[in-house]
Amino acid sequence: MISGSLIGYIIVGLFLEVIVSCVCTVAFLFRLKYWVMKSLAYYSLGLTPVVLSRIPAETDWMAPYELDRASSFAARSDRDDYIAAHWLVREVASHVVGSVPERLMIGQVCSDCGGNHGKPFLRGHPHIHLSLSHTIGVVAAAVGEVAIAIDVESNVAERLDDSVLETVMTSSELSILRQVDIDPTSDALKEGGARRLWCAKECLIKLGLLTLDTMCVADLSRLLTPSHKHICRRYLGESMNVSFFDISDTSIDVHGIFACELDMTKCEFMPIAHGVSSIVRL
Numbered sequence: 001m002i003s004g005s006l007i008g009y010i011i012v013g014l015f016l017e018v019i020v021s022c023v024c025t026v027a028f029l030f031r032l033k034y035w036v037m038k039s040l041a042y043y044s045l046g047l048t049p050v051v052l053s054r055i056p057a058e059t060d061w062m063a064p065y066e067l068d069r070a071s072s073f074a075a076r077s078d079r080d081d082y083i084a085a086h087w088l089v090r091e092v093a094s095h096v097v098g099s100v101p102e103r104l105m106i107g108q109v110c111s112d113c114g115g116n117h118g119k120p121f122l123r124g125h126p127h128i129h130l131s132l133s134h135t136i137g138v139v140a141a142a143v144g145e146v147a148i149a150i151d152v153e154s155n156v157a158e159r160l161d162d163s164v165l166e167t168v169m170t171s172s173e174l175s176i177l178r179q180v181d182i183d184p185t186s187d188a189l190k191e192g193g194a195r196r197l198w199c200a201k202e203c204l205i206k207l208g209l210l211t212l213d214t215m216c217v218a219d220l221s222r223l224l225t226p227s228h229k230h231i232c233r234r235y236l237g238e239s240m241n242v243s244f245f246d247i248s249d250t251s252i253d254v255h256g257i258f259a260c261e262l263d264m265t266k267c268e269f270m271p272i273a274h275g276v277s278s279i280v281r282l
């Protein structure tokens, strides 16, 4: 004879098993969604010393032009920022092409003078887009199978003075920046807003949609909304739609923009290794 309490335990056990199975299935399907949906772009932002500490010792990973450029900096901090940015872009690219960062070869060829500067590219992977940026003590890199650009500006960098702002901002951007200037407590917002706009316009230059002389043409005033943090804004460029993602990080005193030809309002951002975020189209 099986006692009533034993039957009760069996029923409760079966019930719990069904619950656990359901939870596991939902969790599996959730992960499966990301395995099936291919990430189209990746970006990362990091402190220079942290990124430098990840570089394996005694590896020969820089191209001759990168070594020359690195050794040309008078200040060690500028050299460190340059090296960290060029390592970080390899780390991010390694997620896209499935190789170790130290094996990846980066090139830069200026379309005007043929010099080793200008838009970086990944040797052997012509369909991959690269972008990197360095500011005081902070570096950022982005890699994608779609057009991407990244730019960062440290809050401790020299202030953008009004005469510079007047040449690179539109009248509506300037009027919003001046409105916040009326409130003395919002000075940080004005400075931050100006830096974010600068980063966004730098991204458009990196995407080949603007030049230094036409920065004042693109109106990105929507990036100045008070709830700007982590909000995507779209800008209709001349030849492509570009959406912007605010990657500013107040904990490390940096403003930054990641720009991409994907509509990032329809994308999901997933953190993966080393502070690298993967961007998946939903």
Ligand SMILES: [Zn+2]
Residues within 6 Å of the ligand: 110, 111, 112, 113, 114, 115, 117
């Ligand atoms: Zn050049």
